[in-house]
Amino acid sequence: MDQIDGETVRVSFESRAVCYIECIRKDENTGEVAYRSRASGFYWADVEQLYLITNRHNVTGLNPITGDPIGSFCPTFLRVWFNEHTGEKTGDCRYVKFVGRELSLFDKDERPTWFEHPSDPSVDVVAIRLDGYDWQERISVVNAKKAIPYSPMAGEDCFIVGYPEGLLGPGGTPIWKRASIATEPELDYDGRPVFLVDSLTRPGLSGAPVFARINGLWGQEGAQIEIGVGSPTPFGFWTNFLGIYAGREGDDKVGFQLARVWKKAVLDEIVSAKAIGKNPHD
Numbered sequence: 001m002d003q004i005d006g007e008t009v010r011v012s013f014e015s016r017a018v019c020y021i022e023c024i025r026k027d028e029n030t031g032e033v034a035y036r037s038r039a040s041g042f043y044w045a046d047v048e049q050l051y052l053i054t055n056r057h058n059v060t061g062l063n064p065i066t067g068d069p070i071g072s073f074c075p076t077f078l079r080v081w082f083n084e085h086t087g088e089k090t091g092d093c094r095y096v097k098f099v100g101r102e103l104s105l106f107d108k109d110e111r112p113t114w115f116e117h118p119s120d121p122s123v124d125v126v127a128i129r130l131d132g133y134d135w136q137e138r139i140s141v142v143n144a145k146k147a148i149p150y151s152p153m154a155g156e157d158c159f160i161v162g163y164p165e166g167l168l169g170p171g172g173t174p175i176w177k178r179a180s181i182a183t184e185p186e187l188d189y190d191g192r193p194v195f196l197v198d199s200l201t202r203p204g205l206s207g208a209p210v211f212a213r214i215n216g217l218w219g220q221e222g223a224q225i226e227i228g229v230g231s232p233t234p235f236g237f238w239t240n241f242l243g244i245y246a247g248r249e250g251d252d253k254v255g256f257q258l259a260r261v262w263k264k265a266v267l268d269e270i271v272s273a274k275a276i277g278k279n280p281h282d
Helices: 013-017 056-060 264-273
Strands: 002-004 007-009 018-026 033-046 049-054 077-090 093-104 114-116 126-130 157-162 175-181 194-198 209-215 237-248 258-263
Touching: 013 018, 013 209, 018 056, 033 056, 033 264, 049 077, 056 114, 056 126, 114 264, 126 264, 157 237, 237 264, 258 264
Parallel strands: 002 093
Antiparallel strands: 002 007, 018 033, 018 077, 033 049, 049 126, 077 093, 114 126, 157 175, 157 209, 175 194, 194 258, 209 237, 237 258
């Protein structure tokens, strides 16, 4: 149970791990915000190291495939808002507050602070290492929750969890946008580790995690369902992380509703390689 805005409520683990992001560029002379856009992201951990995960185009302002500008600016900072456990408890209830922190996208030598895919610059995912923060008892990270051995298939539902058009739920919680899996997720779409989902998405969701919500009694298609002691078949529901949302296919804002999801395997590759990103200003 969480205490948010004075209320004792149940909040899903996944909602607590998602971040609202403002991508900003400051005026070099005044330090004031000159440009701003909205995005989503989430927390990920590798042993004791914490990372913020989002799309590469959110930190570069560039289309990762063509290299063309997506909007009118390249960000220099991120302002990240997230639900943090305060450490206070009342019985089984933990107090949570929606807090913000600012991250520079470049160090003092103008090197990017993000890691990107070591061999394929078109992978629209980055990991930003967060140092000097005692996060273990304060932050929910997506990969802290054990997945069940279930692989969804085309036609099943999933959820894009983020902040469309910067819309925040109560207490800063994200919006769960339902989608259906449109291509077989175990196959690569267009030769990349991507699958498509069918959903009318909006700007601001870029970088959002995508989850499958498995409900009731389940068994992989063609597999026998066993019930009893030692059986892997669960009742109720479970949520598995599938990948990272990264925008839509095509330019039609309404009629063309297929969106890209980068598979979770690319995230493991990025965190493992720790390849420093390329400066978009070079």
